[in-house]
Amino acid sequence: MHIDKLEKFWIWLTTITAFAATGVLGFYALHLNIHPPSNVETIDSSRLHLSKEFNENNLGVKKNADGSVTVTLVAARYGFFPSHIKVPANTPVKLRIASPDVLHGFHVPGLNFATMVIPGYVSEVHAKFPKTGEFFLLCNEFCGLGHDHMWSKLTVTNK
Amino acid sequence: MEKMHGKNLILANMWVAFTFFMVAILLGVFQVLSRAGYVPGLQIPELYFGSVSTHGVIMGFVLTTFAIMGFGYFAAVNSLKMNIPHKWFGWTGFIIALTGTLMAASMLLSGQASVMYTFYPPLKAHPLFYAGAALLVVGSWFWAFHMIWMMNKWKKENPGETVPILMFGTVANAILWLFTSLGVTLEILFLLLPWSLGWIETVDVGLGRTLFSWTLHAIVYFWLIPAYLVLYAIVPKEAGGKLFCDEMARISLIMLMVISVPIGMHHLYMDPFQAAGWKLVHMVGTLLVALPTLFTGFTVLAGLEIAGRLAGGRGPFGWFFAVPWGKPVVLAGMLSLLMLTFGGFGGLVNASYSLNALVHNTQWITGHFHLIFAGTSIIMYFAFAYYMWPKVTGKELFSTKIALWQLWLWFIGMLTLTLPWHYLGMLGQPRRISSSPYPEVVREGWALQELGMFIGGVILMVSAVLFIYNLLRTHGNTISVAPAFNNVECLNPAARMPALLNGFGFWTVLIFFYLIVGYGYPVLQFFLMETHGVEPWGI
Known part of the structure; x- marks a missing residue:
């Protein structure tokens, strides 16, 4: 050769x-x-509202004993719930998010904070926001005719 | 007028491909108009998402599959200098694929399958759409087996001879396609079709997406390999040069065939149902598959340099100006390599395990695959059409001048379309939106880029119209040409090609094992853990 x-x-x-x-x-x-979100955790999407973690009363931002923050969100046609979340800057944030209906996903322009949301599975993302300000979560996966209108607000506040 | 063997089969495949292509181009123009928002009355989500789904399925499945089948029959008849055995076998595949295409197209155009090119369960389409897609794939399998059959027959009749590179690559592509199309076929037959018919209640979305990812990367190489083959086997010859190194060309093709199948999980980086380790393993394969492409670039440029020097070009760059750029297929080769270079850089970003989070599902991705697919690959399909139409029909190409204009317009239009898309992606614009009703601060800097996208789309449409016009007029041309085809010569022909570079037995076994390593557990895990299926949803 x-x-x-x-x-x-x-x-x-x-x-x-x-x-x-x-x-x-x-x-x-x-x-x-x-790492990208890779937690391989299943959940019954049709019973999300009855689950301990993703029922309506448990959604939102919670401070943990160690100073870190856990955010629990539901992505559903056509919004992220709750629709406005506030998290402190320079603090470890753990986001857990699930969908009761179809595929969703989000990214935040200006931040490398993103995941897919797959019915039947929980997505977990870890982040630490370096700067304060107003940001937006945009749904980035086709989820139905109202897809364009699916976005919500993320405010990063001083610690 | 001499008639090429297999003329009707080749042209039937090609015309199905390019007719649907023209439909999809018009849809593409509608989409850029809708997204740019210049005509608010046109921003109708039902229309837009139906259009995107149709555009994607036609360009990705219909244009490619039929054009590649036509290309394959041309390659086999001409490079092996033999007739197609049992032509009815090829026609059967063609008719099955066409039936499937018409079934799927009728559902897409009536808005009953607006589920995107990647199927998107738990969104549900009409069962006829899934059945049609499966038939299209099954039809193409007839072609794939036909190619393998013809090569083996030729080898038996010509013992010890080297299979010409054009046919060698075509068979590599056929084998690659048989392996890669299995993922989507399994997804349709065992999940989507029975689920849409109501025979099973739920599907596991994670399993469905994993199976689709199996098809989703290597299918890109299925589209790309014919373009590379034109670069290897036709461009140097037409330019008046030689193939720099036959062995390296074969090694590159084999690498593409073996490595490209089990790396599809880089499409799932942001999906939570696969573990980090598997994603990392697939990333390594993804970066390795860049190598045969880099080798291809070297070999093809070397072939062009040989041509330039034989034509009297001197010095380190002088040869470049001596290359006959006035031949459509030679010009297209250069433009294709340029788009491959741009698109390849973007691809390395997408392939990066961690960096991908910044661009996933943004318009950057749309920019990337339009450069690689619609740019690099499709411009070579045009070039191939200009090259083969006169040989197949026996009639001279209607206008070389229009052909050159068309190729330049495609190149310029593609860059005008995709460079703004890359930028929009970095600004955070999602892909697959029909409008952007976001707060002003999110839309900052988008308007100018969207203008670029719109202009690019219009230029591409003009180019497509010129292409179809030129081919149609060629059929009516009265000037005859002989259908002569000669295989490319090599600078240093191998005295005896090693058996490993002249056949696929060993490599087929290797793909099989690599596929089991890459996808075995990631698929099996869904049967080992307790998963929850999802019922169908409309859009």
Whole structure:
């Protein structure tokens, strides 16, 4: 088999680059513990309103004993409930969110805070907001004819 | 006038592809108009989401599958210089695929299947839509087996000979398709179809999405490999050059075939039902599959440089200007590589396990796959059509000038459309919205980009119309040409091609095991844990 010298050089160069990229991303993941939402936790979406965690009275922002914050949300046609949440800056936030109907998802322009919301499963996202201000959760997964109107408010306040 | 063997089968496939393509283009223009909001009366969610679903299914499943089948029959007949054995077998596949397409299209156009190209359970479409999609895939399997059959027959009749690269790649693509299309077929047959018929009450959305992801990445390579094959086997030849290295081309094609199937989980990074470790494993594969593409870029540019130097080009860059850019297929090759470069950079962002959170489901993604698919791949489908139409029909191309204009317009239109989309994605615009009724502060900076998107969409429509016009007029052309086709020559032809680079037995077994490693447990887990299915929802 004949592979040209120049081409061999190119093969080495690109292969090393690909492995270097894998190394960097692997470092972020394994050492700095940055992962996408991957909690693999099931829930019966048709009985969400009867569940302990996602019933109407338990939704919203709660302070934990260790100073961190837990946010419990429901994403349903066509809003995030409660529709306005306030969280403190520079504080570990754990968001738990579930859907009683179809697929949803959200991202927040200006922040890397995002997940998909899949009926039958709970999504858990960990975040820490570095700056205060008004932000918006936009539904980013087609969920029905009112999809465009599905967004809500996130206020990051001083600690 | 000499008639090419298999003419009707090739042209029937091609015309189905390009007729539906034209429908989808018009829908695309409607969509950019709706999103930009220039005609408020046109912002009707029912219409928009029906249109997006139809546009996606046609471009992704119909245009591609039929064009690739036509391409495959052309490649087999010409590169192997043999007739199609049992042509009825190919026609059977064609008719099954066309029946499926018409079933799915009627449901899409009547608004009963506005569930997007990725099916989106628990949104439910009409059962005929799912059945139609499954038939389209099953029809294409006839083609895939036909390709494998023809290559094996040729090898038996020509022992020790090297399978021409055009056919070798076509069979690699057929095998890739058989493996990758299995995911979506399983999802339709065991989940969506019985569920939409009411035979089962609920589906596990996590399982459905996992199965679709199995198809969702490698299908992109199914679309892309014919474009690469034109770059390998036709562009250097037409430019007056040679294929730089036959062995490397084969290694790249085999890498694409083996690596691209079990990496689809990068579409599920933001989904909660798969564990982090599996996503990380799939990311490694995703980054590795960039390698054969980088090798392809090298080989193709080297082939063009050979052409330029043979034509008298001197110096480090002089050869570039000696390449015959006036040939549509050569020009398209260069434009395709440029779009691949832009799109490839974006793809590395999407592939990144952690960075993906910033762009997931934003308009960035739409920009990315339009560059890679509608740009890189489809411009080569155009180029291939310009190349093969005269050979198949025996009539000269109606206008080379219009063809060159059309390719430039497609390139310019695609960049005008997709660069603003990337930017909008970074600003946070979601994909798949029919309008943007958000607070002013969210929409800041969007308007100018949306204007770009609209202009890009219109340029692309003009380009598409020129393309169809040129092909139609070619059928009526009175100037005859001979259907001669010659396989590309290699700079250093291998005296004897190693068996591993001249067949697929070993590689097929390897894909099978890699697929079990990559998708075995992620699929099995849904049967091991207690999951809750979901009942169907309308839109």
